[in-house]
Amino acid sequence: MDMPELVAPVKPVISAAELACLAELEKKVLWLATWMIHNANHLRESRDGLKVGGHQASSASLATVMSALYFHALRPQDRVAVKPHASPIFHAIQYLYGRQNLDALQRFRALGGAQSYPSRTKDHDDVDFSTGSVGLGAGITPFASLVQDYLESRGWLKSQPGRMVALIGDAELDEGNIYEALLEGWKHDLRNTWWIVDYNRQSLDGIVHDRLFYLIQRMFRANDWRVVTVKYGKRLMAAFEQPGGKALKRWINQCDNAVYSALTFGGGAAWRKQLREDLAGEAQTLALIDRYTDEELGQLMTNLGGHDLETLLEAFAAASADDVPTCFIVYTIKGHGLPFAGHKDNHAGLLTPAQVAELRSRHGVAEGEEWHKFAGCHRSADELEAFLARAPFNQRPAARQHAASMALPSPWPRLGIAHGSTQEAFGKLMNELARGDSDLAARIVTTSPDVTVSTNLGGWVNQRGLFRRARQRDVFRDRKLASAQKWEMHPSGQHIELGIAENNLFLNLAALGLSDRLFGERLIPVGTLYDPFVARGLDALNYACYQDARFVLVATPSGVTLAAEGGAHQSISSPLIGIGQPGLVYYEPAYADELAMILERGFGWMQQPEGESLYLRLSTRSIEQPGRDITPELAEAVWRGAYWVKAPTAGCRAAVVYCGVVAPEALAVASQYGDDVALLAVTSPGRLYAEWHHQAHACWLAQQLRQLPAGAPLLTVHDGHPAALNWLGAVDGRRTRSQGPTRFGQSSDAIDAYQLHGLDAAAIAKALDSLLTQ
Template identity: 60%
Template sequence: MPDTSPALLAATPDAPAQAARTRRLRLLRALERKVLWLSAWTIHHANHIRPNRDGLKVGGHQASCASLATIMTALYFAVLRPQDRVAVKPHASPVFHAIQYLFGQQSRERLERFRALGGAQSYPSRTKDSDDVDFSTGSVGLGVAMTLFSSLVQDYVRLKALAPERPVGRMVALVGDAELDEGNVFEALLEGWKHDVRNLWWVIDYNRQSLDSVVNDRLFGRVAEMFELVGWRVVTLKYGKTLEAAFAQPDGEHLRQWIDDCPNSLYSALVYKGGAAWREALTRDLNQHPGIRRVLETHDDARLHALMTNLAGLDMQAVLDAFESVTDDRPTCFIAYTIKGRDLPFAGHKDNHAGLMNVEQMAQWQQQMGVPAGAEWDRFAGLDADARELQAFIDTAPFHAQGTRRLAAPAVPVPASLPLPKDRRTSTQAGFGRILDEIAAAGGALAERIVTTSPDVTVSTNLGGWVNRKGLFAHTPAEDVFRELKVVSAQRWSLDPKGQHIELGIAENNLFIQLAALGLAHELFGARLLPIGTLYDPFIARGLDALNYACYQDARFIVAATPSGVTLAPEGGAHQSVSAPLIGIGQPGLLSYEPAYVDELSAILRFGLEHIQQPDGSALYLRLSTRPVEQPARALTADLARAVVEGGYWLREPAPGAEIAIVAMGAVTPDALAAWESVARDFAGAGLLVVTSADRLHRDWIASRRARRTASSRAAAGALSPVERLLAPLGRNARLITVLDGHPLALSWLGGVAQHRTVPLGVEGFGQSGDIPDLYRKLGLDSAAIIDAVAQAVTESW
């Protein structure tokens, strides 16, 4: 240990600075010890002290927390600044909550209710936790990628000066080594390289263990190469200061080589078995070296174990040195060697991922930690440092100095109406592109805050016009080479910091994480953006995990998915969607629409641009079609626009007490209209209901029923939802024929609203190549099939 006596410090030219560093290190080590204790105790309390009413294991990952205690203590109490944003490894959530507790931003009550209703969440959550969560994590790998795309958004906001100027922050991900098995991490890495991402730190907790086993040595040996391949700096934190000092002694190079060559599985097993096992292994392999024999002679088992487990990721000074050595904006990967379960009874054991200390083990460990019984939640119990000194140090931590770090931005005004294309025959996909093109041409605040993105399907989802006007976003300007060489092209692919389209590769996970980052820009970076992403509707399932992740964070964006159903008919079943409407209905935090006509789309898009900015709003999913259809000759009145947004309207009004109603959604509406014209000749008064949002109708119906159950007034008890008002004119024994280019379940629930008998039509199997008339006939969606369903409904005995 260095001599830090007052006499020596006084004689040193930089004595005050050295004294400050020594004090900081001492206090950080004390806080590291407390963070480790609080995280383990929080989990223990949840599993062994709090009453367990259902008999389920609560869990909490004590071992995964222990391996990150040093790194997270160093980051939060010394290295991070208020502008930095962090995605915490999911299984280190209790460490995060413990740090927030020490900051005064987490309550003891919520820690006591960890993983219980109203308590701290199992994994950090922006929407459900009360402490200062930057990015929700949970589905491993997604939080890691989120930091990369957030770094890109930070540059987007900064280069356009869309928010008040503030320091540039680092986007930091604390990464479990097993998270690198997730493919989306490497998809994001490649995208980050293409977009020249900056100010990004990924700190890999290399404890060499996954959920079920020890991480393969050969696999992880390539990780540094992968990062370097895409331009990252790699900083490896392997050996702590004590081990480095041992390596500097005679024969120390043999000890280093032995550890370097030690397989992960053997090293983990020796960590678990302890000092005697280390002694046996080193004696067997290195006893011929005098320097190693001296180490073994001068270290008892406890000291030998401490020496052999002195990895840099668990050494506070080594961690600080590594972080503070990086001062530029180059993306950096820190590979931090740690031990899963360090200092806990099951440290290193391959089965420790979900392991928990039992009551006896915790009692023994509590004694080792010096925490008195009854003082388990005390913020500084068991520490040698003075409580007032620790509190002052915490209060001046840079990251915490400004208190809450969640920003805000005013809403962007949306005009009373959006452009309405005048094409007599067109598709909703084409109409979508035309509307955005006209918004871009008009300019103004709305046009300046829209940012679009797409996974290499920009042109085929009709964003070409928008991009021609607004350009592609990039850090460095670059003109379109085809344009420079005067090669005729409909697309102008110029790159510029002023550009408003982010072109992605073909990776739907990247699309949704990019939309999540853009959709949180107002809270992360103080700038309100209106993100719109496009993709092929069949491939929404490929990015479903990331879509769910984006919605779980309450990110706000609009995703336009096209073509719906089988309407890209010649492409065959691989490019046709079946269950997408059910995804729209079932996904929390997402409101889905499927317009049939472009005027409906105009009303929905206008509503959506406002809705994604509302405190009680959500993200929006538009299911569009490539099928050109005749547009209705009508005015988009305020009443019609309101009905479209509420989820449906009567294209052909039913007579009072009508016995037949056809209900259609999306691209099949022309077939439903043709069927209605035939049916109306035999069933006077039959109606044709166009549903623009089964999702909106369903959720408002459920909310209305719930409100009536708890209503305290007669008026509230009688309030009807939009779908109940729409179906009210029909007779009690009316038949509903529901039809959509998607799974029939998306509309068949309508029969439960007023107990109407229902015949649902839709797509339940994979499609095939063909044209729309052939496929609709084969799948039972054309007008003839709808007419047959009407006949079936009126003749069958129910």
């Protein structure tokens, strides 16, 4: 696919007066970011003696780029994922706009202050996408663009489409999720996405490989992105036009990254010495460089595109003419404008107090005015304030967007399954929702990494269709070839099919789950995958939860019950992920009616400010269903996380506690012991643990266990790591023994698997006997 070429603007992008204001603000942004980090490390009281850090060098490399973006190129509807280490630059820009307060800057990286990395939930200023785990901030932007397309296709977008912009360090391109996201974007005809690569040629530990930009270009072009290289600033380009300039340009193009960095740190005299040695036979070039003082030569040789406002503004303006996804490879210098610019060790480096004092003098900032917005600026405060007020980005509303909650259909679907699995029940419930016309169903968006049918979403997709901006017919159905699936894609479809990449699933769920706050329109995301592969996307899942994205994650099938698939597919520790992951509450229902109750409550709760996302661990094992009436009391207990299937008696000697699909085994054993053994069903280890952690003896689980006679022990049974339930005895000091898999399994049938891991009735009874005789 041929990308349209960029055409430089015919007239100047910005007036001379405006450019002068922008240049002043660029300097001020660099100073404020540098001072913010210096204050945190050298001036603010240190109570723990630990280095605070802040990445002065990594911030400096993007000062010009971010100034050009935020003060001129960005529009109110654009959304930005800021490179994690450029957080101080972002906070400084927000401070100049009046969207960040001084106290937060002064407490940078301290409690209640500006965060080390931009955070939607922790920062006071308006962060679009949290960043921190490198690569994920970039990775979410194609999915946010896809969500924007989804909303636009329904007429729900409240403005013109915005650009999803990612500012990326060149070393972030080592992260594998980057390539997964690029490929998925290609599949969905990605548009309105800019990635701006801060090509400063340094990573944490050293210099990046030479000619990396060639690979970057090929990678993006292979995925139908336009690549724009912003390499030289105006002064260098003018020098190239002078006699001897071609040889100078050729020398720069051939200079390896390590040498360029070392010369940058060495300064003008080092540049002159090296150029004289390497270009000794180029008389015109030597004459050219001799026109410059050492200081001027150093400035010329570091006049890269990423530090030249005019060059950047022209590139951004040219790319704004269409919605083609664009990668800008922007050449910068790590630490630009600071004393350690270019040094390979500057990543975690901090300026000394003496160096900061010299920088303050160079910026014209008087002592005591370090935090003043316009101290040291040559333009008046009124002129700069007026410039900021006119900036397109500053027209964005100060308050974040919110959307109304979607009402649940009434009555809620009841499944009436006599014998079946929780995975089957999930599919039937989604199918029932799809058949209705509720507001909730209209806002549900399902998504899955190539396991849509095998996780029982087929019925939903058959009725609601797959989302695609351009209609694509189901060839099998058109040709009248037998198929259970109606695989038609169209703009009104409500399922987003993904390739086999779990990171992409969680990034997509993150973008969908932030739709109300990014675009002002609520969506209800439901994502499915195999439970063993939650761990493959765990970094992106954590990222989604950290941003407080709201979604339902259906992980199925799960456990060693998935016997024939073998040990690699038999999830063991995923319940511990569910318990430990903030922002996600984990449920594992045994029965279809429990699942229906959880989803009825959960779809409403996840939309509330105090809500969280849901993680449902389901099974393909078909078991006999209880066929009971759903009372308000039962529904409340299921939601709270536990209820008595067989209530304790006064002479009860122990309780069997089960979670999930092992219900038949637990029930059979408890029944053998009559009134001696009670049976407690746990539907949510995650909710129980969270409530116990915060409320101790007042929690729901403590209330249930108090019905047991004092000293009666617990035997927990779970197709998941025993640690997920083993803690229950600590609630009120009971002896506890736990049955569950702790090692990899192997291919077998479910009967052998249960025997292998001590989940069959005989093993449970043996463990119970041992517990009762102790």
